[in-house]
Amino acid sequence: MDLSDVALFRTIASVGSLSAAARQMGTTPMLVSRRLAGLEAELGARLFHRTTRSLSLTPEGEAFLPHAVTLIEARDAALDSISSGGSGLSGVLKVTSPNVIGHSIVVPVVAELIADNPALRVDLTLSDGVIDIATAGLDVAVRVAVMKPSDMIATRVADNPFTLCASPGYVARFGEPTTTEDLAAHRCIKLHAMDTWPFTRDGELDRVRIGGPLSASTVDAVRSACIAGVGIAMLTYWDVNKQIASGELRRIVLNDVKPLEVGIWAVFPTRRQMPARVRAFIDALRGRLLAGTDAESRTT
Incomplete structure (x- = not known):
């Protein structure tokens, strides 16, 4: 099974159309359709209901999606384990964040990571809505919420009352x-x-x-x-x-x-091994928030 086709399937499920997936991946809808058909033939199951106006997952597609996410995460973790040692972070870090914190905190954090790691790319989505990070293929979501660690796969980054x-x-x-x-x-x-x-x-x-x-x-x-x-x-x-x-x-x-005490949380799609680029992002985010809190405490 070609994992690039599995990644394509996850992208289609995330964006909801073949043409949108083609634009995101820099290819043509015809090639996307052909690769999807090949994956369906290999699996022996139709993954999407397709009409001229809509596209939706079949029951088989719904069942395969979490396995596809796991396969891609395992691939990325394996590549990360052999490519990041001594040469900096690499691959694509996919993050979503609320707008205000995204502009004021997350953008400076990823800018520093990119400057320090030339092989790293970052895909940042700013939205005040809640995105399904597993379906969207995101590595981490920064969220402001009242949350217990057991509620989701998450870690508290900073207080935010x-x-x-x-x-x-x-x-x-x-x-x-x-x-x-x-x-x-x-x-x-x-x-x-x-x-x-x-x-x-x-x-x-x-x-x-x-x-x-x-x-x-x-x-x-x-x-x-x-x-x-x-x-x-x-x-x-x-x-x-x-x-x-x-x-x-x-x-x-x-x-x-x-x-009410609210926190800034980093939410993850899986409990599996966290890529080095995600760990580095969380550490840098926590460090920047802590530095900001310390700076204010010195001036008040």
């Missing part, structure tokens, strides 16, 4: 809440699908319903509106730490609750 903040102009105009009861009367900026804000009260989760003149779909938009004085925002530490340090925003602390 929720943080209430407002612009100095907003506070001068409307004042500053000191309790959740005060907060309910203030103008708040909401992320879509987040009508309540999470806190901990006496060790228990407490969701506080808020309202305000603006809701937005991205962290960038909420942060920009907060800087402009529209209202109070709840974002995470790494979304607003630079703006708080510069004075564009100020942190708001409530007396009756504590911010």
